[in-house]
Amino acid sequence: MVKLKKDLNEELDKVLDGINLIDSIKSTMRSDLSKYIQSDKVEQILNKEANIDILDEKELRVFLKKIFNFTRDENFNPAIVIEQEKDNYTQVELYNQRFKEKFLSKYSENTQRVNRVLFGRIAKLEQELGKDLYDFEYEDIEEVLYALRATTHRSLQNSISTIEQYISYAMRQKKTRNKINYATAFDKRTRIDKFLDKDAEENMIFDKAELFEMAMYADNAQDGAILGLIFDGISHKNEFEELVELTIDDCNLEEQEINIETREEPIPISTETKTLIKDAYEQETYISITGENVRRYKIADSKHILRGLRGNSKIKWRNVNQRILRIANIFDEKYLNATNIAYSGQIHLAKQLLDKGMDMEQVIDKVLTRFGVTINSSSRFYLRKRIEKYLEKAS
Incomplete structure (x- = not known):
């Protein structure tokens, strides 16, 4: 269990007092937190009937992120607080x-x-x-x-x-x-x-709510947008070419779809991804946290959604994996990678289409098309295998 230090708990008490003074703020805070934390826990903490020790680590990350966004106080930055506490309380026993x-x-x-x-x-x-x-x-x-x-x-x-x-x-x-x-x-x-571990590599599936929780609460919308875009169908192949080249002109946010020149059909996007794209495009400063050090870098001004630092108009493809890994480390999700994000999105879409009564073979072709995967006997076989394995586990 991760605990705040005494002086930080005292600061948190003051923040909660301020939140409780204004009904509209308290109501918004309660509503936002209850999406990811049990509502009774939220009530107990906001009413100061219990402290944050009742939260597990994932819930604590969400809670601290909300307080950090509200106060802009780096002392509540979850990446710093939890990493410090892990360093303090987790001792790895080594042989010799x-x-x-x-x-x-x-x-x-x-x-x-x-x-x-x-x-x-x-x-x-x-x-x-x-x-x-x-x-x-x-x-x-x-x-x-x-x-x-x-x-x-x-x-x-x-x-x-x-x-x-x-x-x-x-x-x-x-x-x-x-x-x-x-x-x-x-x-x-x-x-x-x-x-x-082939089983873990090819079948680690994240549900939509779990994945978008990580995306929404990433330290940078520039990072979170990567998860949403891959989950919704932007290809991670060819050195993340579609992601790297994506511009605001390609994104029809009103219709919630993305148009890529090499694709025959627009790629529909979720409301969550729409928000992430908008936030990523508007982000001006990139936050980098290493241990106790917090650095801010100016993000380049360009039409690309994923922009580089130090004047680079677009992100370098090698940095995409690094940013996914950063989120994986923050949320302690060792199986979070581009391949598994794409697989998760494919399974989510397949389930939606099957629930609507679409035939399995049509579903497979529809999913492969959406995710920019070449349709052949091999790709159809492996997707069918993943879908069937997921359905078997869900039944």
């Missing part, structure tokens, strides 16, 4: 901790945090085998890679790289009895397919 901390010390604070989590996950296996990772042989490292349950080649390769660097460091320090760094045997992409 002193030596691993020595290895980690040469990296940046952010890289240390990521690698410490990795070593924490490996620690259980180290304890079971009674030896440090640097003494692991080929079969032991295979067990590590299976246990990580990575969902993408990139994340698995990052983990392998860290393990390889750690073992090399131990060899230079003459800590290991091995003469071979067995992690190097796994540095080719073709050799690691079997370790991927």
Whole structure:
């Protein structure tokens, strides 16, 4: 459970007193919060009958975000408050901790945090085998890679790289009895397919409310809009070309549709995505939060929805994934990525069409067209498989 510090709780009390003085503000706050938090919890907190300890972490993020937007006080910024508290109260237990901390010390604070989590996950296996990772042989490292349950080649390769660097460091320090760094045997992409958690990678589906909650409460509308646009059908293929090139002229907000030159049909968008597009286009300053540091950057002035910083009229495609990852980290959703967002949108649309009585084969073609996916036997087969698996789980 994440708790506010005493002095911040006192500041929150003052904010709640101010909110309670004006009925219209209190009513709006109650209505907005109740969309994502149980109404009885909202009432108890607003009436100061209970403190925020009754909220779980996701609810706390929503609550703090609302207070932060109301006060513009960085002390209530959820990204700062919760990250600080996690640093204070979450201690990752490492096997042979002193030596691993020595290895980690040469990296940046952010890289240390990521690698410490990795070593924490490996620690259980180290304890079971009674030896440090640097003494692991080929079969032991295979067990590590299976246990990580990575969902993408990139994340698995990052983990392998860290393990390889750690073992090399131990060899230079003459800590290991091995003469071979067995992690190097796994540095080719073709050799690691079997370790991927394919089920999680291809079937992690977010429902619409859950996904748009993350989008709406992202620190930047520029980031949140990415989630909404991909969910509604903008393609993430070809280095996010449709997203990167999207301009306000392509968006008919009144009719709630997007017109892209290479598409035969307009792409309908939800009311939520319409709001995100409008907010993203009007956003002038991009907020970047790292630990306790908050930086603001001027967003370029152009007709692109997703604009760059430092004068770049449009976002660089490599930054799209980084922004999705930022939201994933804030909301602790490790499976949030462009592919799963698109899959989630496809399933949502498929269910809508099936509920209207449309035939499965028509639904498949309609969904693939909406999401800009080439229609062939392969794409139809895999979409049908995902739909059927989702329906089976929902029944």
